Amino acid sequence: MSDKAFDRFVAITCAIVVLGVAGIFGYKWRLSQADTSAADQTVVLQSTTAPAAQIPETEPQPVVQSASLFMVGDALLHAGIENDAQREDGTYKFTLLDRVGRIARQYDLRYYNQEIILGGDELGARGYPSFNGLTVWGDYMLSLGFNMASLANNHALDQGARGIQHSMAYWNSHPEMITAGTYLSQEDYDAIPIHEINGITFAFLSYTYGMNGIEPPEGQEYLVACYDGKVDELLQKVRAAKQNADVVIVAMHWGEEYKTEPNDSQKTLAHQLSDAGADIIIGNHPHCIQPIEWINDRTICFYALGNVVALQYDLSQIEMMAGLTIQKTTSPDGSVEIGLKDIHADLLYFCYPGEAGTDYDVIPFSQLDDAHLPDHKAIYEKYKPIITEMADVVTVGGFE
Numbered sequence: 001m002s003d004k005a006f007d008r009f010v011a012i013t014c015a016i017v018v019l020g021v022a023g024i025f026g027y028k029w030r031l032s033q034a035d036t037s038a039a040d041q042t043v044v045l046q047s048t049t050a051p052a053a054q055i056p057e058t059e060p061q062p063v064v065q066s067a068s069l070f071m072v073g074d075a076l077l078h079a080g081i082e083n084d085a086q087r088e089d090g091t092y093k094f095t096l097l098d099r100v101g102r103i104a105r106q107y108d109l110r111y112y113n114q115e116i117i118l119g120g121d122e123l124g125a126r127g128y129p130s131f132n133g134l135t136v137w138g139d140y141m142l143s144l145g146f147n148m149a150s151l152a153n154n155h156a157l158d159q160g161a162r163g164i165q166h167s168m169a170y171w172n173s174h175p176e177m178i179t180a181g182t183y184l185s186q187e188d189y190d191a192i193p194i195h196e197i198n199g200i201t202f203a204f205l206s207y208t209y210g211m212n213g214i215e216p217p218e219g220q221e222y223l224v225a226c227y228d229g230k231v232d233e234l235l236q237k238v239r240a241a242k243q244n245a246d247v248v249i250v251a252m253h254w255g256e257e258y259k260t261e262p263n264d265s266q267k268t269l270a271h272q273l274s275d276a277g278a279d280i281i282i283g284n285h286p287h288c289i290q291p292i293e294w295i296n297d298r299t300i301c302f303y304a305l306g307n308v309v310a311l312q313y314d315l316s317q318i319e320m321m322a323g324l325t326i327q328k329t330t331s332p333d334g335s336v337e338i339g340l341k342d343i344h345a346d347l348l349y350f351c352y353p354g355e356a357g358t359d360y361d362v363i364p365f366s367q368l369d370d371a372h373l374p375d376h377k378a379i380y381e382k383y384k385p386i387i388t389e390m391a392d393v394v395t396v397g398g399f400e
Contacts (some may be wrong), residue, residue, distance in 0.1 A: 014128035054292045065199040070107035071322045073305035074115040079127030094140040096360040101144030106348040111148040116385035117163040130158040135170045150206040152181025156224045157214040181206030185237035189222035199327045214287035242277030249280045262303040274299035289320045291389040319348040344398035
């Protein structure tokens with residue numbers, strides 16, 4: 001090859017190499033530009049995507065709280081009841097309210113009327129007409145879960161001031177039991193304690209029509225809350241209680257013995273109590289059941305629950321238990337509404353020894369048979385209508 005041809009070959013080869021290198025770099029540059037464009041596009045897509053849907057703030061909701069209340073009547077401890085419970089070693093074993101206790105434990109508040117003073121062993125067990133009970137009875141009621149006891153009744157002064165002093169010493173040693181109706185000082189009498197259950201505040205008052213003609217010692221009128229001649233004071237106390245509590249519960253010892261209808265005095269006072277702010281009125285004294293009344297569309301009045309324990313016969317052996325739910329609704333604006341729901345009641349029967357070989361026993365009619373009470377179904381149908389005679393808001397039954 002001539003020198004001239006060789007030079008031409010070299011020139012052409014160099015040109016090809018240059019073009020090839022330039023092509024490679026151009027290709028890589030285009031790839032990098034494509035990557036950059038893709039990255040730019042991704043950013044653009046993210047920036048133009050619609051924002052996530054905003055979850056609206058939840059509207060404030062009302063707060064609903066509730067508490068249940070169980071009620072039975074008079075614990076009137078005739079001497080035979082304690083005698084029956086006494087064992088050979090001198091101790092006492094009560095069982096007659098075990099069935100009722102199993103029902104009561106399902107409720108938050110469990111009320112009964114302690115019809116006689118629990119003055120304890122020092123004063124001794126005493127029966128009619130001037131009663132005194134042993135504190136072991138109080139221990140039994142506490143063991144069943146009862147936590148509210150009304151103490152104002154016509155037997156409150158059977159053992160005078162010392163009976164109340166002994167009784168209150170016992171109850172004050174058991175703060176798990178809320179009591180009302182007998183007191184150790186004027187300050188205690190005037191006070192309106194406010195209690196709370198499940199976020200619901202309540203006041204509990206207890207009053208009696210009298211004390212069987214027995215008057216407290218002069219200067220100690222505070223011993224028993226008696227409304228005789230003091231109705232205005234009672235109503236004012238209810239008004240004051242309603243100013244400070246969601247619910248006002250008033251236990252009233254009133255009416256005529258062995259009458260299944262409330263008298264005019266009971267009905268008038270019940271309506272006055274409702275107007276003053278009472279939400280729940282629990283009445284007793286007649287030793288038999290009386291109807292339930294729904295007053296002013298806001299107050300439930302149990303005129304008489306009858307006995308729960310007593311050595312009395314026939315009509316007085318038919319007893320009532322009752323229950324309800326207190327509901328408190330607090331609105332977001334802070335306003336409070338109180339309602340009473342699931343108001344129900346049913347009958348109990350006090351069985352005497354010798355019936356079906358049992359000792360004293362209190363049995364719900366739903367658990368009775370003819371061995372305990374012959375023709376028990378017919379007797380139940382006779383007395384059941386009394387429960388709802390004045391209030392169709394009450395359900396008969398509802399206990400397990």
